[in-house]
Amino acid sequence: MQSSSDRRGFLWLAFVASAAVAIGLFFVPAFIIRPFTRQSPTGLAVAMALRQRAPWGTLAAVLLCLVLALVLWGIANWWRKIVLASVMVLVTFSAVMSRLNYFEWMFHPVPDARFESASASKLANGELILAVRFGSDARAYPIREMAYHHVLNDVVDGVPVAVTY
Numbered sequence: 001m002q003s004s005s006d007r008r009g010f011l012w013l014a015f016v017a018s019a020a021v022a023i024g025l026f027f028v029p030a031f032i033i034r035p036f037t038r039q040s041p042t043g044l045a046v047a048m049a050l051r052q053r054a055p056w057g058t059l060a061a062v063l064l065c066l067v068l069a070l071v072l073w074g075i076a077n078w079w080r081k082i083v084l085a086s087v088m089v090l091v092t093f094s095a096v097m098s099r100l101n102y103f104e105w106m107f108h109p110v111p112d113a114r115f116e117s118a119s120a121s122k123l124a125n126g127e128l129i130l131a132v133r134f135g136s137d138a139r140a141y142p143i144r145e146m147a148y149h150h151v152l153n154d155v156v157d158g159v160p161v162a163v164t165y
Contacts, residue, residue: 022058
């Protein structure tokens, strides 16, 4: 026969585990995929797999957390109720954010690209660039700028191009 304290312990463990799943499904991809940091191929694969499963995974975790929080609310003292409410706010936030494309907030598109001639450019000698050439027209895109923006739409010698990094 299971004691009352064993049952409460199991309920708290289930609540914490489901909350960790919901919060992790949002925060792990957001932490791995961010501007100006190196992402390994394995890390990106994990982040994208979690990101793909996050909407349904967070929904299931929120529902489980809600049921467990309601059960635990009746047996919790005042400070545990504060913990329950705080964790439910984080879990709900994670569920909402997993449905939004927050990567668009981190990577800003270039609204109007401006170009300089090679002689007027202030690029350092060792600075890395992406280069595109069609016919007699050529463009160079500094990697430091592309790492932040990731995508730039341009026209080179009349040919529309999407430059990505």
